[in-house]
Amino acid sequence: MGYLHKGHLSLVSEAHQHADLVVVSIYVNPGQFSTSEDLSTYPSDFHGDIQKLMSVPGGVDVVFNPYDLYDYGRGRDSKGVATVVSKLFNIVEPDVAIFGKKDYQQWRLICRMVRDLDFSVQIIGSEITREDDGLAMSSRNVYLSPEEWKKALSINRSLSKAKHAAENGQISCKRLQDSIILAIEEAGGNVDYAEIVDQETLEVVEEIKAPVVICVAACFGKTRLIDNMEIST
Structure with missing residues (x-):
């Protein structure tokens, strides 16, 4: 666009x-x-x-x-x-x-x-192209103030942490979702959604038993950002 x-x-x-x-x-x-x-x-x-x-x-x-x-x-x-x-x-x-x-x-x-x-x-x-600090590149990033940019880094950090947990045996999607939402909200973001879905069908799953992707949308100030991370355990 x-x-x-x-x-x-x-x-x-x-x-x-x-x-x-x-x-x-x-x-x-x-x-x-x-x-x-x-x-x-x-x-x-x-x-x-x-x-x-x-x-x-x-x-x-x-x-x-x-x-x-x-x-x-x-x-x-x-x-x-x-x-x-x-x-x-x-x-x-x-x-x-x-x-x-x-x-x-x-x-x-x-x-x-x-x-x-x-x-x-x-x-x-x-594949997603990211800034050096991990924020997914987006045309909307220009809207972020320096403080909001720092807060928005919580998206990638929470996704990376959830992926690490999943790769080390955590299969409960609710626990992973809760950890992502908590991390983003504690950073000052407003979570629109944090869903874990099947990579092919995009159907919501409750436990990770096949390749999934964590999809997140969150607002920082008036800027809505999206990001995701694939998990192929």
């Missing part, structure tokens, strides 16, 4: 490993904003984004920047990520598509959509 950072640019580098021609879509999707977020204040720097894209070895061949993917008449009420991505796929017709795994649910949703609707595109999930 624009305001690119190193995490986005890593997707471009990954794309170059799989394709001869690279297309980057930049589209701020209104349907991906929570009720507490203001679409009009989402950070934007299109000229800067272009410069960053061209700084990646190999650059990009096309930047697709549609103004409105919904302005096609009345009765088009579905504005979720699946609708937007299916529109992008139909327009661009890619052979391979790279998605960051920071939004784990989105990545898995797109994998399922491609499978269910028989899109002829290979979906590749790219």
Whole structure:
């Protein structure tokens, strides 16, 4: 959705490993904003984004920047990520598509959509890119004050601690969730959700018996951040 950072640019580098021609879509999707977020204040720097894209070895061949993917008449009420991505796929017709795994649910949703609707595109999930201190890179990080940034580090720390506990025998998801929520709230965050789900189906699990992912969303000040961590025990 624009305001690119190193995490986005890593997707471009990954794309170059799989394709001869690279297309980057930049589209701020209104349907991906929570009720507490203001679409009009989402950070934007299109000229800067272009410069960053061209700084990646190999650059990009096309930047697709549609103004409105919904302005096609009345009765088009579905504005979720699946609708937007299916529109992008139909327009661009890619052979391979790279998605960051920071939004784990989105990545898995797109994998399922491609499978269910028989899109002829290979979906590749790219690992989360983090700041040196562990905070997951996000365009929304620019909203954080220095103090809020420090508090937000509790997300990655609590996820890492929970993963370590799970890898050392803790299989109770409730105990792991409680530890994550407590750590984030003690740091001054407001937890939206902390769920442990099956990596493939995204179904909530009570005990870790197969590969899972811990997905977290939390607010620090007015900034809502998401992060996740896979556990393959």
